[in-house]
Amino acid sequence: MSPSILLSQFFLPPSAVSLGRFITSLDNPHQDFHDPLCSSSPEVIERVQVQYDSIRLSVKNQNMASQLTTLLSSSFSKRLKASIRISADQAKTYYLNNAGQWFRDAVRSKETQRWIERTIDEGEDIYMVVAYHTLLDARIIEQLGAQSAAGGSLAIPVSTVSTSLTASGVVVSSVADPGVGGTRRRTEDEQRHFMAPGEQTYAVQYRKVRWSWFASNKVDKVMLAKKAWWERYDRPRYLESEAEDMIEVDLEDETALEGDRNENAIEFEEVFVSDAQ
Template sequence: MPRSILLSQFFLPLSAVSLGRFVISLDDPHQDFHNPTSNASPNFTEKLQTQYNSINHSAKHQNVASQLTTFLSSSFSKRLKASIRITADQAKTYYLTNAGQWFRDAIKAQDTRDWIDRTIDEGEEIYVVVAYHTLVNARIIEQLGGQTSAGGNLAIPVSAALTASGVVVPFNVGDPELSGFCGRIEDEQKQFMAPGEQIYAVQYRKVRWSWFARNKVDKMTLSKKAWWERYDLPRKLLGESDDSIEVELEDEIKLEGDYDECTIEPGEVFVSEV
């Protein structure tokens, strides 16, 4: 089942990622990528949901929106070591329509084949962006307790973390508000705005490739493959008989490290790095 990966830098502007893009990093789809050339832009399907608020997550009335924002809030809280709540006006998902056919058409272009060949030779994995998820006018509310220890407040400054990504997102930082006081414990809230539509998660399919000898495969089998011939002199000098490469998309992506996983609804699985 395809899984959507929460971005390590929290948000990217809508212009930073495009459907059908070939990338080498699950965390940084805006770096070291290739956009296949095509006579037409990739078709996409859009799904819209509203009232994304992590407050509404009671066990009896949990819906897709509250499940997601609860998961996002938990992920932010763990990474920032602070209590975070996320709300948004809307959430959208953009799906690449007929991703398999788009891929087969894309690799017909010589520049795309050259990029795949070069990336394979460099030992990198290749992924294709088949969907991405966005929040519209997201609000990130940080709850700070006034308790201190010998080392001071242990929370990471949210404003610094949110603006530390490779692509700058224009956050509007509100004035801190004193929301409560009890004895010697103060609770303070800071609210950060991510105006407009921001990408928070990306779904990929992996490009699987394999070598084969073209003269050992019949024409009918070749007609069903997505393949091309490699004129690879070093391989020929080593006596390698495999002269062609086959590529295809697969859903399973092996993730390294520790991850939290949340199934929002059938077919929608989100993964966050711990």
């Protein structure tokens, strides 16, 4: 099973991600994408988990939902350089059922075929969205610390959390700059609370589109009947018949991820990866 990618911008509304969508950026499924035109809508399987809060359970008894809370909290903390804890009333996963058949139906569209060829010519990789994960009414608590010296004070600045999350549609509450004052050196902890109202997407799972050019007169027609292929649109007319005039596409079972990423397995069912910080 291909891993799910934690979004670099933390959250996206579900309307920004679609099952069966073709994309070029693992971190930004809402940009430079193509939604295939098919005669039927994607068949969706949903899995719901409630009471999504890891601190309610001991480490030995953590279930999948609580482990995900720990994973997300850790990822937020690393990116924002602060201690973060996340909880929500519900976690949900949407899966594309029978992804292989959906893919074969999708690439029959001439618009999709042209988009694939153009993207290949631009040197981009192509992926298809096969699942995405959401939280409902996620609550984010940022734990901060500050010190003050004798006769002075040290203000705790508004964290970059509010800026980062507001850009993702998160409503921020209790964001005033709390001051720390006193007459002797001490450490005080402060908490800030953030809210992501409604359903928010935090991770997306993909399968990579594999493609190859070939000459139609050198391939067994019986084998061609079993694959998704078409005659390339950009083929110059002066090319000889033995030139690579056809393109074949398929989905890879496993997606090899480039770059430095952290990988986390959850209950042997899901694998989530994030950018290494």
